[in-house]
Amino acid sequence: MKYCYRRDAEGGAPYGKDENYNMKEINARFAGFGGQGILFLSKLVAYCGIIDGREVSTMPSYGPEMRGGTVNSSVRVSDTQIYSPIVDSPELLVVMNLPSYLKFIDTAAPGGTVVIDSSLVSEKTSRTDIDAHYIPATALANENGLQGLANIIMLGKILALTGFTTFETVEKAIKKAVPPSKSHLIEKNIEAVNLGYRM
């Protein structure tokens, strides 16, 4: 299992944490189609960081369109102050469609982790210096009655691969991020995290 870690020059030792502290930092880019929940995924990861008392930032790419198109977001979770919110060479890259795969696969940091929705991206990377995981998240969501929750399946996978937070925190973050009008979806979201975690 590989972890996302912060580059030495930018970081430092986590403050106020004991030696058993092993929550990893996130320097990630998430990308996909508008509507796949890329920004919601970013928000959930950031919420996890806040619940854990850490520093977080998310920075969406933004365009003039109201909906559709591609969307990507830089996400950082750290134990020290976050300077630039923009992640140019992500140590964790999650891509959920082909255009995003083509655009970002070469930007992944050497030694980094890449998670690809293989239901929508049929290509495989030739890079050997990254740890690539192919998860048919969209198909899994549809097969398991979790339509629209491919992004949350990805969250489960991110949790398993990085250990950036705990399962309990993810659960709290979901309860916080799901609006009251959609509270019936909380259980489904948690199911999706579990599914992704086991993949």
Place this chain on the structure above:
Amino acid sequence: MSERVLMKGNEALAEAAILAGCRHFFGYPITPQTELAAYMSKRLPKVGGVFLQAESEIAAINMVQGAAAAGVRAMTSSSSPGISLKTEGISYMCGSNLPCVIVNIQRGGPGLGGIQPSQADYCQAVKAPGHGDLHILVSAPATVQEMVDLAGKAFDLADKYRMPAMILADGMLGQMMEPVVLPGEPAGPLPKKEWAASGHNNGRPKNIINSLYLDPYMLEESIKKRYERYKIIEENESLHENYLADDAEIVLVSYGATSRVAKAAINMARGKGIRAGLLRPLTLYPFPKKAVAEAAKTAKAFISVEMSMGQMVDDIRLACDCSVPVEFFGRTGGVIPNVDEILGFIEKTDRRYK
């Protein structure tokens, strides 16, 4: 301590304005500022306020002028092309001694430019936010938390000095999300504005809000009085952050979102044994001249790091009386400088002035 909440810069600034007692917002949509107005449209009616989407930016700033003349805390927000349209109203408000807050979430220019982050409206904000002899207060947040903190301060200082205050941010700060702690309690009753044209049932002599003086001597007098106030402001209201600048040989001067990238580059430069530091103006008018002059004593060179073609360079030169060379590194048109290219420029500058 209050709860840390995750908020988008635009929305956090809007909430902070409401907490500072702003109940009147007039605006017109433009990327990358629109979330600010959208937030106001949802929140203001719930707290007894007025949100009005005007027919244009020009209408919006003039509505702000009217509201400010009536003595309430009023605000408008826009992005670069929209701010250009507001300059006439800003000048009138300066001439009429009216307080208000104007937010510029800058994007690339000139013209319609682009919609990505930029700092190319520095000169407009600091040198000529409207026609005539005038200044407005200009503050430059670098975090979502500062969007909140400086918004409250902008309203207070605008009222104190009876002049418009601008928050000069950019698309990156407007769009990014970070944890913020909002001021716990909404601001108490605001100080009464005795000068306001607020209606009084003939209970006092009438107040006149006006920027027209046909007698040049009277106009000159009014401007001179205003410049006395500007002098007090320049003396007392400048804010800056000193990050590792005390012993720095290479002092970066950078504000807003760009300063965050500059800090990361400084950390890396320090790791390579280069004594780099940052002076970060939090106020652009008044510019932190004394801090720059102080840093010039140890600095071998300044580097102005901006998302523009170097609009701040001359202000640094003036502040240090050209005693130290001022280099420039920047990207413009919506391109955000990355850590590596700033680091590269620091190294180059360090070699040059060794």
